[in-house]
Amino acid sequence: VGCLTVSDLGEIELVERILDKLSALNSDVQIGPGDDAAVLSIGGSVVLTTDSQHEGIHYCAEWIAPEVLGRRAIAVNASDLGAMGARPRGFLVALALPASTELDWVVSLAEGLREGAERFGASILGGDVAAVANRASINVTALGEIEEGTDPVERGGAAEGTWCFVTGWPGRAAAARRMFETGYRSSAAFEPCIDAFLDPRPPVAFGGCVASQGLVGAMIDISDGLAVDLGRMCLASGVGARLDAEMLVADTVLVDVSAGLSLDPIKLVLGGGEDYELLCSVADEKAQTFRALAAEEGVEVRAVGRFVAANKGITFVRAGHVETISRDGWDHFA
Known part of the structure; x- marks a missing residue:
């Protein structure tokens, strides 16, 4: 008997399997994964960024375990928030997967995504799953907050002599x-x-x-x-x-x-x-x-x-x- 693939389950059950691994939410999440959109209660400046991990470009599946890939996908987005002086609050993840992708791989990836968010004291807020012809793609949007009274740090503030x-x-x-x-x-x-x-x-x-x-x-x-x-x-x-x-x-x-x-x-x-x-x-x-x-x-x-x-x-x-x-x-x- 072969391994279950995403096409064996269909989108609804696949999403349920992923959500099961993303259940941990911070107290500032009013509405989390499973609705049309997430709702987050925050007070400072909101910082947004997005980045992708494409198989064959950013990683090769033979090099990296899926849970490590999940952490990596979160980290590369959190890095942009840190460069602005922001604290990560949540992440949205859109997965584009070939129909032949094994379920175990997706579940491990989801665990890594959760672990990655938890490293930065944040949560996975939701996302999307879609089919793709061949290579997988992980697209993450990160939401951060800069505390009140602090200005965002831009790349254009370097001064001569510093x-x-x-x-x-x-x-x-x-x-x-x-x-x-x-x-x-x-x-x-x-x-x-x-x-x-x-x-x-x-x-x-x-x-x-x-x-x-x-x-x-x-x-x-x-x-x-x-x-x-x-x-x-x-x-x-x-x-x-x-x-x-x-x-x-x-x-x-x-x-x-x-x-x-x-x-x-x-x-x-x-x-x-x-x-x-x-x-x-x-x-x-x-x-x-x-x-x-x-x-x-x-x-x-x-x-x-x-x-x-x-x-x-x-x-x-x-x-x-x-x-x-x-x-x-x-x-x-x-």
């Missing part, structure tokens, strides 16, 4: 993707990179903390590669940036993994993407408090350079040589 800080370890996710793509046999040393790629944990709460305390002039989440997202921040802010290559690769895990893959770690950091970390502009007088708060919250941060005048462009210094970074991004693995 520090360019990053959280976490950009480049690790790209190293893991490269490993999967090439079939490289990993060792235990690769585990932090694999975790960063498959099951990211963006510092969303930290984004809210630095926003509420006014410690950052600008923030953006690093999802398309540090070069691309730094370019976006610089363009929006009317500034340039000069980065320090030594600080960009001050990650012994990434350096070791890059050597195993015969790759330049700088390229992984600048052009890799899928990091879901924060890039922040921090003034000199706020840098010490910023670092102290990061330590208190258990978030790794480091200054990788400074914002400069726009006419100086976006560059990094390596071994005394200045190299230009295109605002359109780095050529991946060239």
Whole structure:
């Protein structure tokens, strides 16, 4: 007897099976999944974002368990909320599934979606299920709230002379993707990179903390590669940036993994993407408090350079040589 597929159940029973895994709701949810729309009782500024995970583009089913994929789909959306200084309150999930999709896979995915929302103190509010011809797609809309008295943090507030800080370890996710793509046999040393790629944990709460305390002039989440997202921040802010290559690769895990893959770690950091970390502009007088708060919250941060005048462009210094970074991004693995 083969495994049940979504076509064996039909839409109504499939939705019931999914809802059964999404039953946990926060007290601020007035009406949750199962009605025409969800109703949430909130008081501050509402922040909305959306992102998708498409099979064959963002993930391969052979690489990732469905429950991990569910957490990942939530995390990439929560990351955008954190970059605005918002706290996640709820998520809407639209699934497009081939008729041959196994029920067990969908149920595990739903469990991962719930776990992902719970990581950020939020709930799955509802969604939609539809059939698709071949590859699955997970489309998430995230709803966040910025507490009263706090302004949203935009990407256009970086000022000349301020520090360019990053959280976490950009480049690790790209190293893991490269490993999967090439079939490289990993060792235990690769585990932090694999975790960063498959099951990211963006510092969303930290984004809210630095926003509420006014410690950052600008923030953006690093999802398309540090070069691309730094370019976006610089363009929006009317500034340039000069980065320090030594600080960009001050990650012994990434350096070791890059050597195993015969790759330049700088390229992984600048052009890799899928990091879901924060890039922040921090003034000199706020840098010490910023670092102290990061330590208190258990978030790794480091200054990788400074914002400069726009006419100086976006560059990094390596071994005394200045190299230009295109605002359109780095050529991946060239």
